[in-house]
Amino acid sequence: MVAREKLNQLKARFGPAIQRADLPADDRLYLFVEPAAMADICQCLFGELRARYVVGIGADDRPHSGSFLVAHNFAFDTDHLLGSVLTYLPADRPALPSIARHVPAANWSEREFRDLVGIEPVGHPFPKRLILPDGWPEDAHPLRKDQPWNEVPAGYDADREFAFDDPPEGCVVVPFGPFHPTLDEPAHFRLYVEGEVVRGCEYRGFMVHRGIEKLAESVLTYNDIPMAAERICGICGCVHNVAYAQAVERAATLHPPPRAEYIRTVMLELERLHSHLLWVGLACHIVGFDTLFMQSFRIREPVMWIAERISGNRKTYALCVIGGVRWDITPELKAELRQVLTQLETEWTAVTHAIESDRNLQQRMRGVGIADADLVRKWALLGPVARAAGVAIDSRRDHPYAAYDRVEFDVITASDGDVWSRVVVRALEVFQSIRIIRQCLDRLEPGPLQAEIHDELPIGRIGLSSVEAPRGESHHFVMTGENHRPRRWRVRAPTYQNLQGIPAMIKDQQLADMTITLGSIDPCFSCTDRLEAIDIRSGQLRVYSQEDLLKLAKDQWQ
Amino acid sequence: MKTAFLIAGAFANVLLVLLLAPWFEGILRKLTAQLQSRQGPPLRQPFFDLLKLLGKEDLETGEMPAVQRAATYLGLAAVLTTACLIPLGFGSPLNGAGDVILLIYLLTFCSVCTLMAGLASGSTFSMLGSSREVMCLVTLEPILAVAILIGAVHRGSFRLDTVLDGSVYASAAFPWSGLVILVVVVLSMQAFLQRLPFDIPAAETEIMDGALMEYSGPKLALLKFSQMAKLVLYSGLFVHLFVPWGAHLAFPLGWLLFWLKVLGVVLVVTVIAATHARYRIDQAIRYFAGLLLVALVALVLASYGY
Numbered sequence: 001m002v003a004r005e006k007l008n009q010l011k012a013r014f015g016p017a018i019q020r021a022d023l024p025a026d027d028r029l030y031l032f033v034e035p036a037a038m039a040d041i042c043q044c045l046f047g048e049l050r051a052r053y054v055v056g057i058g059a060d061d062r063p064h065s066g067s068f069l070v071a072h073n074f075a076f077d078t079d080h081l082l083g084s085v086l087t088y089l090p091a092d093r094p095a096l097p098s099i100a101r102h103v104p105a106a107n108w109s110e111r112e113f114r115d116l117v118g119i120e121p122v123g124h125p126f127p128k129r130l131i132l133p134d135g136w137p138e139d140a141h142p143l144r145k146d147q148p149w150n151e152v153p154a155g156y157d158a159d160r161e162f163a164f165d166d167p168p169e170g171c172v173v174v175p176f177g178p179f180h181p182t183l184d185e186p187a188h189f190r191l192y193v194e195g196e197v198v199r200g201c202e203y204r205g206f207m208v209h210r211g212i213e214k215l216a217e218s219v220l221t222y223n224d225i226p227m228a229a230e231r232i233c234g235i236c237g238c239v240h241n242v243a244y245a246q247a248v249e250r251a252a253t254l255h256p257p258p259r260a261e262y263i264r265t266v267m268l269e270l271e272r273l274h275s276h277l278l279w280v281g282l283a284c285h286i287v288g289f290d291t292l293f294m295q296s297f298r299i300r301e302p303v304m305w306i307a308e309r310i311s312g313n314r315k316t317y318a319l320c321v322i323g324g325v326r327w328d329i330t331p332e333l334k335a336e337l338r339q340v341l342t343q344l345e346t347e348w349t350a351v352t353h354a355i356e357s358d359r360n361l362q363q364r365m366r367g368v369g370i371a372d373a374d375l376v377r378k379w380a381l382l383g384p385v386a387r388a389a390g391v392a393i394d395s396r397r398d399h400p401y402a403a404y405d406r407v408e409f410d411v412i413t414a415s416d417g418d419v420w421s422r423v424v425v426r427a428l429e430v431f432q433s434i435r436i437i438r439q440c441l442d443r444l445e446p447g448p449l450q451a452e453i454h455d456e457l458p459i460g461r462i463g464l465s466s467v468e469a470p471r472g473e474s475h476h477f478v479m480t481g482e483n484h485r486p487r488r489w490r491v492r493a494p495t496y497q498n499l500q501g502i503p504a505m506i507k508d509q510q511l512a513d514m515t516i517t518l519g520s521i522d523p524c525f526s527c528t529d530r531l532e533a534i535d536i537r538s539g540q541l542r543v544y545s546q547e548d549l550l551k552l553a554k555d556q557w558q
Numbered sequence: 559m560k561t562a563f564l565i566a567g568a569f570a571n572v573l574l575v576l577l578l579a580p581w582f583e584g585i586l587r588k589l590t591a592q593l594q595s596r597q598g599p600p601l602r603q604p605f606f607d608l609l610k611l612l613g614k615e616d617l618e619t620g621e622m623p624a625v626q627r628a629a630t631y632l633g634l635a636a637v638l639t640t641a642c643l644i645p646l647g648f649g650s651p652l653n654g655a656g657d658v659i660l661l662i663y664l665l666t667f668c669s670v671c672t673l674m675a676g677l678a679s680g681s682t683f684s685m686l687g688s689s690r691e692v693m694c695l696v697t698l699e700p701i702l703a704v705a706i707l708i709g710a711v712h713r714g715s716f717r718l719d720t721v722l723d724g725s726v727y728a729s730a731a732f733p734w735s736g737l738v739i740l741v742v743v744v745l746s747m748q749a750f751l752q753r754l755p756f757d758i759p760a761a762e763t764e765i766m767d768g769a770l771m772e773y774s775g776p777k778l779a780l781l782k783f784s785q786m787a788k789l790v791l792y793s794g795l796f797v798h799l800f801v802p803w804g805a806h807l808a809f810p811l812g813w814l815l816f817w818l819k820v821l822g823v824v825l826v827v828t829v830i831a832a833t834h835a836r837y838r839i840d841q842a843i844r845y846f847a848g849l850l851l852v853a854l855v856a857l858v859l860a861s862y863g864y
């Protein structure tokens with residue numbers, strides 16, 4: 001009903017500009033619109049209808065429809081509705097008016113499809129390169145279908161450097177990253193510092209972009225992709241694994257059996273547990289409180305251990321296939337898991353009491369890195385960052401998936417929007433996760449683990465899926481295609497939005513607060529970059545140049 | 559004969575600090591590890607660390623290599639000279655050669671050397687570390703100076719052996735000034751030693767070790783050693799000024815008691831460091847300024863005989 005209501009509202013307003021509308025279910029809405037009306041409709045959705053911006057997607061659809069495709073996804077969280085506004089652009093002139101002026105959160109998405117697909121957002125407020133390396137030629141776009149996945153385009157210049165803007169007057173440039181003790185992964189913030197106060201910054205990331213979406217669209221098949229998706233992130237891998245599987249299931253209207261849904265829920269919550277425990281430890285480490293860092297890692301260890309008992313791996317559970325899960329939780333494992341949860345609950349209660357009464361920690365964290373409800377809306381900030389500002393969004397409740405509609409839990413919020421509130425929110429969410437896992441274990445009924453799939457998956461269908469990762473909503477967009485693989489798969493990890501809010505959060509703050517502010521969104525650069533770490537197997541000492549490494553990588557693939 | 563005795567004494571003190579400083583650092587690491595549910599490295603690990611660094615190639619990477627070298631060597635030299643001035647279980651070897659004013663100079667000079675080492679290396683983060691070091695220096699060093707001055711006022715002398723002997727309590731009336739300055743110095747001890755919550759000029763997770771960021775190999779070993787020695791020397795100074803009791807017992811007893819007290823101070827410093835988060839520079843400076851104000855009040859009290 002809600003989907004139809006929103007559709008009618010938009011139809012009354014824009015009439016013929018809306019060419020076609022799909023309502024495959026009551027919680028999904030796909031609008032196909034005229035390119036010229038795209039900006040107005042998005043502005044209306046964001047401004048008047050108060051939708052939350054989710055992600056923008058560009059796709060090369062020329063082999064099928066002869067045109068390019070752009071989609072902007074929105075969410076109506078209180079109405080439990082996810083929607084996508086799509087438009088086709090002519091192959092000879094892929095350009096459309098930018099929406100980033102009215103919907104700031106679309107800033108990176110538009111720059112991303114400009115880089116990767118070559119669709120020009122006309123009038124973008126900050127049209128700089130976002131993802132492609134500096135030496136990449138202007139006219140080559142890796143996600144176009146005529147661009148092979150394993151070739152560096154002609155004209156690649158490895159020596160070209162990124163042109164940063166000039167710093168404001170009176171400011172010193174402090175390079176924060178690409179390598180810094182508190183960044184576990186490479187990203188570069190060029191901070192403009194006046195004395196000890198940060199006045200602004202410019203971000204350059206995506207240093208290890210791995211092109212996992214391109215691989216999925218050209219090499220892998222439907223059931224390979226969950227394993228690749230899992231390797232997007234070293235912490236919330238299972239989230240991407242489940243989100244992808246769900247997006248495909250949505251597109252193909254498949255329903256995994258209940259037992260599979262409960263198992264997915266259990267593993268997602270286990271992942272949240274170890275992620276939050278890790279984060280609280282890291283936050284303490286950043287402000288120099290290493291004792292709590294070590295203690296929370298000690299408390300976290302049994303969670304990793306039980307994950308290995310269940311799935312065979314501490315991380316990277318290899319959980320999903322399309323339509324179900326790959327392994328079961330046996331009664332013995334259930335008992336062990338319950339034991340781990342009891343121990344965790346006792347120990348975490350002690351830790352939260354210690355944190356709550358620690359004035360020293362509060363002095364470092366209160367009033368620092370503030371993101372209020374307005375900023376949350378402007379940049380579409382997600383997860384604990386939004387909830388700490390009193391914006392009660394949680395995909396588990398707003399866009400239920402797996403077995404979340406059958407379990408009870410509270411959405412934890414705080415009101416100050418500072419780093420301290422984020423600590424409190426995450427610390428308390430641990431208890432909610434324990435509560436959810438217990439309910440799932442109680443209700444885990446016997447039954448099949450996978451839905452039977454008799455036919456090939458339908459072609460050209462769209463699937464959206466939001467999964468609440470420990471850091472916020474992970475959103476996957478899938479358009480099904482030929483050869484057992486999607487035509488387009490777009491991953492939007494929560495850090496992709498949260499990072500865009502960082503410049504506003506650190507402005508006019510002490511330099512010392514930069515690290516904890518950045519740390520407080522629990523940044524996951526690998527999720528944004530969609531990369532994988534390289535493992536080094538070498539007994540002999542050898543120094544590799546950049547060319548050597550590239551050659552090595554290519555040889556391995558051929 | 560007297561000269562030979564002097565040289566031998568100075569040599570003994572330097573040797574004591576050289577041997578004991580890494581060992582105390584080892585105790586600090588071990589205790590920290592235990593508090594964090596870790597095994598921790600063996601007590602002799604800091605020796606190995608220093609030896610390893612000393613054996614590495616001596617790279618000249620900064621903007622002003624000559625200044626960097628000078629700052630590193632002079633820093634350690636100043637620390638070791640300080641070791642000759644402070645009695646380490648027996649009388650100060652260079653008692654007649656200097657007074658407490660020299661002691662204050664030397665301690666400040668150590669910090670200035672670290673500062674120079676940072677400035678000369680010329681990277682952004684070293685500069686930040688050095689600028690933080692300056693801010694701490696100008697607010698912290700006066701506190702120590704005031705503590706020593708209060709003792710000097712009470713005793714009416716700048717001689718090392720008279721001041722470094724519980725002199726802060728030596729007022730004619732009830733030692734109000736001594737008690738006040740005791741509290742102030744206890745509260746600023748972590749900052750003198752640049753340990754948490756006041757390791758702000760180094761702050762690994764913010765500015766990556768600040769002034770020392772660009773250093774490696776032998777120079778880093780010397781800088782690290784200066785830091786370790788400071789832990790021992792400041793603790794010793796604290797013991798002499800504020801917990802002097804039993805210092806005049808016969809040789810093995812008095813000597814043992816002194817080092818036990820130093821060990822006690824190190825343990826307290828370690829526990830505080832392991833249970834606190836780092837303050838921001840603005841919070842710290844406000845805190846130091848408050849302490850300095852109280853210290854000055856104590857000095858006024860002392861000059862009126864309290």
